[in-house]
Every structure is written in structure tokens, then in C-alpha cells.
Amino acid sequence: MSARGLLRAIDQVSYWSGKVFAWLIVALTLVVCVEVFKRYILNAPTAWIFDLNNMLYGTLFMMTGAYTLAQGGHVRADFVYGRLRPRTQAALDLALYFLFFIPGILALIYAGYDYAALSWRIGEHTSVTAEGPPIYHFKSVIPIAGALVMLQGLAEIVRCVICLRTGAWPERPRDVEEIDVVEEQLARSEYVDEESRRAAVESAHAIEEAARQRGEVERKLGAP
Numbered sequence: 001m002s003a004r005g006l007l008r009a010i011d012q013v014s015y016w017s018g019k020v021f022a023w024l025i026v027a028l029t030l031v032v033c034v035e036v037f038k039r040y041i042l043n044a045p046t047a048w049i050f051d052l053n054n055m056l057y058g059t060l061f062m063m064t065g066a067y068t069l070a071q072g073g074h075v076r077a078d079f080v081y082g083r084l085r086p087r088t089q090a091a092l093d094l095a096l097y098f099l100f101f102i103p104g105i106l107a108l109i110y111a112g113y114d115y116a117a118l119s120w121r122i123g124e125h126t127s128v129t130a131e132g133p134p135i136y137h138f139k140s141v142i143p144i145a146g147a148l149v150m151l152q153g154l155a156e157i158v159r160c161v162i163c164l165r166t167g168a169w170p171e172r173p174r175d176v177e178e179i180d181v182v183e184e185q186l187a188r189s190e191y192v193d194e195e196s197r198r199a200a201v202e203s204a205h206a207i208e209e210a211a212r213q214r215g216e217v218e219r220k221l222g223a224p
Contacts, residue, residue: 018067
């Protein structure tokens, strides 16, 4: 398999794992709505619901880490990084991956495995009530999420090597983005030709204007 083929394969694993676990936000919303109904309408609150919410949100947060890395969405000092040439960016990224990323994620996987294994051995449950939900499956998310992030990190290292050789970043898997984010990225980019940047910004403005006009029409139709 070529380096670019390996990149695409790993990117797809991260992409679909993020897409699948993103549906947990729907489950979390339903749980919260049911609990609000039980608490304020039926006056029958669930003692361990806060722990369940934490498990759902924690799983969502952890299991979408590889997806976020594949999309280049993690926080960075972009006001400096974005002004660097691609080869300089790749060299900086490569050094940081070896200095901090790999040791940190390996430590997360190692510690998370021990943490989850102990929880499975003792059949750990939440401690709020005697009938609280099990927690060992949630703790298993830690090493699994770490392994997915490590896999994507290896893809990012390959991506850096390709950029150092070619002077251009390999393409990332595309997904929907907020219009203002796309517009800001294009406006700040020094490596997109002026015509393409102008066309993209004009397209974003046209979409915003169409959405604004549609909103005004809906408000007028809904007005008494």
C-alpha cells in the first residue's frame, strides 16, 4: 500500500468512528429530556442520571478525538502557525508529534488499560445508589479512544513526511463546516490563489444572504 493509500485508509477509520459516536449526542438529548419530564412532571428523579450523562458525554468527547485530529480541528496557535510555509509547518508538527504526542498518547493507553482492567475485575458500578449503572464499559473507552488517536497520529506523521518531500499538504477527508470558519480560513490563507479565494468568499456571502432572506420571509409569513 502506498503512503497516500495508507493515509486514506486511516482517515476513513477516524472519520467513520467519529460519525458513529457523534450520534451519542442524540442519546444524551433524549436522556436529559426524559429525566426533566420525570423530575419536574412526575416528581420521580433518577439518582444516578448525572453519572449516566457523564458517561455518555465522556464517550462522545473521547471517541471523536481521532476524527477531530483527522480534520485538523484541534486547538493550535494558528495566528503564528498559519503564516508558516507548508514545509515549516510539517517540520514543526513532526517534532511535536515525537516529543509530546506519541509519549502522551502511549501513557494514556497504558494507564487507561490498567484503569479499565481493574474496573472490569471488580465489576465497578456508580456509587450514588446500590442499583447504579455499571461503569467498567465506560472506562474501557479510555484505551480504545487512545488507540484510535494514536492510529490517526501515525497518519499525521506520514502526512508530515509527504509534505516535507512535496512542499504541499496531502488532502484531508472533507466534512461540513460553518460558513464563517471556511471564509476566515480562506481569507487568512497565503497559499490559495486570489481568484479561488474571492470566488469562495462570494459563495459564502451568497449562502448567508439567501439564509437571511429566507428567515425574513418565514418571519413575515408567521407574523399575525
